[in-house]
Amino acid sequence: MTGCVVSRLGLCIALALFCDSTARAQDADVIRIALSRNENVVYGIVSGISLDQKTVAEALAKTPVKLPDPLPAGTIVGFSSSADVFMLVEPGPRPDAAWLTVDANMNRDLRDDTRVEVAKHEKQGDGAIVRIRRAYPGTPPKETWLPYRITYEPRTNKGGELERRFYLSPTYRTEGTFRVQGVDYALELSDYNFAGRFDRSNLSRGTVLRIRPRDDPPENGVYLAGHELIPLGSRFYEVRDGALDGSWIEIARNTLPEAAIGRAVADFRLTDTASKAFQLAEYRGRYLLLDFWPSWCGPCVAEFANIKSTVEKYANQPLSIIGINLDTEKQLEPARKIVADKGLTWRQVMEGRGYFLPIYQWLGRLPENRGVFPLYAIIGPDGVVRYATNDFRKMERFLEATFSPRGNADDFIFVPLSRGPRSKIAGPLPVDFDRPAARALRQNPKLKLPANLPADARIGHLPNGIVVVARPAADANRLIVRVDLNGDMDLANEDDVEIAVVARGDVKVEEAKAFQTILAYASGAQSYMPFRFAARATAAGSGGAQPQLLYFGYDRPSSGTFVRDGVEYQVQITDPTLDLFFSPEDANAQGFLALKKKQGGKWVDVSAAAGRFQIGGRSFRLRHVHDDGQLVEFEAERQP
Secondary structure (H helix, E strand, C coil): CHHHHHHHHHHHHHHHHHHHHHHHHHCCCEEEEECEEECCCCCCCCEEEECCHHHHHHHHHHCCCECCCCCCCCCEEEEECCCCEEEEEEECCCCCEEEEEECCCCCCECCCCCEEEEEECCCCCCCEEEEEEEEECCCCCEEEEEEEEEEECCEECCCCCEECCEEEEECCEEEEEEEECCEEEEEEEEECCCCCCCCCCHHHCCEEEEEEECCCCHHHCEEECCCCCEEECCEEEEEEEECCCCCEEEEEEECCCCCCECCECCCCEEEECCCCEEEHHHHCCCEEEEEEECCCCHHHHHCHHHHHHHHHHCCCCCEEEEEEECCEHHHHHHHHHHHHHHCCCCEEECCCEHHHCHHHHHHCCCCCCCCCCCEEEEECCCCEEEEEECCHHHHHHHHHHHHCCCCCHHHEEEEECEECCCCEEEEEEECECCCHHHHHHHHCCCCECCCCCCCCCEEEECCCCCEEEEEECCCCCEEEEEECCCCCCECCCCCCEEEEEECCCCCCHHHCEEEEEEEECCCCCEEEEEEEEEEECCCCCCCCCCCEEEEEEEECCEEEEEEECCEEEEEEECCCCCCCCCCHHHHCCCCCEEEEEEECCEEEECCEECCEEEECCEEEEEEEECCCCCEEEEEECCCC
């Protein structure tokens, strides 16, 4: 009996030691995660197959392919540059189908591959699944056959000719699970560049890493490029290595602290183009503007003229600037040429490490749009990150506030906001035909209306300025609507669209007609979104009034965080008019802005009395909200 007790005790101790060692191994500095392939994935991303014979001829000149001789009647050669695969396209057995012969074994010979029928795409999941051979060098070399979905969308052009369009998308990804700090995570590698390659370098060229706590809904996952730091609990990890075929990935703990507006910058060590090593701490006592740019980024290069003007404007202020190039070693020569051609006189860093430069991995998380260029970040004289943005015009606002005669950076808080991951269609709300601003549209000299507009036509607009004209149709159950789709105030060239008038009561989004609109912001950015319009019958006894015109907008709150006096805050703004445009009137709406602070590990509301918020022991008011909803500015109450 005694021996049995000892044995059980020993077993318990052994199991405890094993579990403890497993937990510690899972929380190790380096974690290797085994991945398996899921071949039943539907992507929202596709790549077109080129049938342009000039493009195909250029591809064949670079990569010779053996073709049937002669080609069957009506057959042409197609090419997918993303998947690097050739195919034969010929008329199908019926008008709504085509035959496709794909070089599936990738031997550059289209004479030994199987022909498949691809029917017209009608619904999600349609199309033919073709497995394409992918080879991976190594010792020993490996190969696999990855499934791709090919869809067919025939169209008749204005000349009455049939245009055959084919699209390709992968139907696979690799998946695995692991544990960090007592939490189980699910990890996915999705092949957005279609080549079937998953190693570290490909994770910064289109292959995407997605990660979430295993118990969270799948839609809650965060998408990351291979160079981005992975937040897991209270730690950061980065991709250290991975198998080319996606069978495993290795992540390593990164020692960088979490980046935040209002938090001290890590003291990065960099080397400039004069081969001089330096640290950011050398700029203490001055504002330091960091301009991150790769040579391929046209908007980054186009902004250099404005940056030069800014340098001249604040020449007498404590402001320095450093350009940080994010090209790889192979692209440094074009980058050097840009610096010379543009006459950039400020310090440049060109280390040839691409996106894997640690200072970018850290600060690239802060702007409105993570991982998007241009990127500008500014550090205060105290070494604290004051602001980061993708829009230099917004950075100019920060500099103007800081260096104005009454300026004091401690009196301003600039918070970049990111839009939510998804836009929820919401509404409906009425189109404004009655307010003075709507009536004044007729007097606007820029407004061009359709010719012979009847007297009973109504002219109105959405809160974001999109102009709408509505008039009765011959059928009382229909309404004719014309929308200024491109925002140029010229409705003469837009098309009339008849929409059905639905019965009184609730109107469903399925009953609305989508109009693809362009919305322009003060920053120069544009939003392309389909606003949906519906007509609802007016109440009985309204004297023959026209149906009410409604629009469905988008519920997509924007949020961001910052640190003040050691306390972390969260800002969220909600668009009351659902029009993707934030006006000064919106800021006065009930519940427009919510401010929270982290207390005891939880977010608690910060009360606002008379529009004032207590932030870090001082009273601040809302100073400005950018019309795109991606910047909120607070200003401290000044003492009399």
